[in-house]
Amino acid sequence: MIDYRNTSTTGPGRRRPVRILETMPDTQDAPRPGFDIRAVNQTVIAEYRATGGELVKTLPGSRLVLLTTTGRRTGREHTTPLGYVRDTATEDSASAGGNADGGGESDPGGNDGDSNGGGRIVVFASNMAAPRDPDWxxxxxxxxKVVVxxxxxRHEAEALTxxxxxxxxxYQAxxxxxxxxxxHQEQVDREIPVVVLSLLR
Incomplete structure (x- = not known):
């Protein structure tokens, strides 16, 4: 089995690139032999940060967030690129008149409306259909307590399953x-966690 665990960069305080395959949930294929996950991770994270999330070279058209968690054993930061949807149903129900996201539906698209802070980002802890939950x-x-x-x-956020x-x-969204x-869910016995990241204003 291919090892998708976090890989380190050098130097104190450096973030660790992790599991780019988490960002491609539409594929169920394992990477071919010789595929350098570490190098791809570094490239995608670097492009994301350089372009404000507009991926052109690495994963064109992908809508991703970068999630930074704190290692439960090491206390070090780990960064993971993830596909996401933005949940607007809770936001709509909390306001009498609704909002521009409309209809109380979960909005799978884009970054529009996210830059003002607040809101809920939803991600899926698939680990590429591995039998155990991902380290992140x-x-x-x-x-x-995480950073999104x-x-x-860049938002501080609180994660809840x-x-x-x-x-x-x-999950349906x-x-x-x-x-x-x-x-991915059909391939594993575990219930894959659906994680809500509540952005703090």
Whole structure:
């Protein structure tokens, strides 16, 4: 089995690039032999930060966030690129007149409206259909205080695993945006965590 664990960079305080395959949930194929995950991770994270999230060279058209967690054993920062949807249903229900995101639906698209702070970002802890949860999920389960980079904005956030009817609603929104996610869930016995990242204003 290919090892998707975090890989280190040198120097104190450096962030660690991790699992670019988490950002491509529509594929269920393992990388070919010789595929350098570490190098791809570094390239994607660097391009994301240089362009404010507009990926042109590495994963054109992908809508990603960078999630930074704190290592549960090391206390070091780990950064993971992830596909996401933005949940607007809770935001709409909290306001009498709704908002411009419209309709109480989970919005799978773009960064529009995210730059003002607040809101809920939803990600899927697939680990490419591996039998265990990814390290980034186990990190935030131990310490839910995380950092989310969304386009040009950097937010502190609090992570929470969705359960029950909320998980089902958000899971369906994720599948609508990234259909390959459903195949990942069907391949494993574990219930893949759906994680809500509540951005702090």
């Amino acid at each position: 999920y186990r990190n935030l389960a131990a310490n839910p 980079e969304l386009g040009t904005e 969705a359960t029950g009817t909320e998980r089902e609603r958000l 994720l599948v609508a945006a990234m259909p390959g996610i459903q195949g």
